[in-house]
Amino acid sequence: MRLVIARCQVDYAGRLTAHLPMATRLLLVKADGSVSVHSDDRAYKPLNWMSPPCWLIEDGNLWIVENKAGEKLVITIEQIIDEVKHDLGAEPGLVKDGVEAHLQELLAEHITTLGEGYTLVRREYMTAIGPVDILARDADGGTVAVEIKRRGEIDGVEQLTRYLELLNRDPLLAPVRGVFAAQQIKPQARTLAEDRGIRCVTLDYDKLRGIESNDLTLF
Known part of the structure; x- marks a missing residue:
């Protein structure tokens, strides 16, 4: 460098x-x-x-x-x-925190959280610029790339955008739609995602783990 x-x-x-x-x-x-x-x-x-x-x-x-x-x-x-x-040496790569990695695992197990008829293709679908968290098919058989974050920010939307640009060059996958999934999604990130045709999904970590919420509900 x-x-x-x-x-x-x-x-x-x-x-x-x-x-x-x-x-x-x-x-x-x-x-x-x-x-x-x-x-x-x-x-x-x-x-x-x-x-x-x-x-x-x-x-x-x-x-x-x-x-x-x-x-x-x-x-x-x-x-x-x-x-x-400066010689920075070899880059070990991004290591996701435990919650983020567990969210990916749980969402893969409960892929219909994204919608009825969704099926899992695979986790960590490798591309030339890094792995897509989840590759899935929707009820119509369309390809869906899912990027998972604990906190959804603009950087995550940009990351998913790059994956989508690459995946849509593959005739076996295209057209590929994007889903940005996180426990919390910042308003600016949601606005950018929706402007780019990317669907946003807020994940309930406890619900995915099968833990009922302690919050009082009317029904």
Whole structure:
């Protein structure tokens, strides 16, 4: 991992063009070859980037990042303020907490929680970008990808969106619909999911475990 704080100008030329005027930014060069440009006010999202496979050529104050499609990210550096390199080593991967993992197991056992006629295809359905928590079929035989979280936030919706984009390229599965399932779903995440045609389901952990609620009910 290489981190460079620099005053720079960034120009992108590819399917479209984009320009970032001279300003102080973070340039992030990762071991996988990717290069991304970050500001201090966009959370984790880069201002511009080039995904691997791509290569970086440094010619003095000029960085040229190009991919195999011929798209270019040209970074003109006025001043390097700071630069550090770190070897982060192998990534062990995301380990879900116990509640989240148990939710997946319970929902797989009680897949009709999602609706009558639902059947389980498999848990941890592997894709090129990671495993989908649950792959299922609805009552009409349609494919459904389910992402399970303890707390449903925007990041989870984005994760499911990426899975759906990939799964829908497979003619044996497409069309694939998405279900975002969590014990709690934040309003912003629900709005984003519904805008993308993803159904939201709130899970009752105790009910899935077969434990009756202690809350008083009228019926």
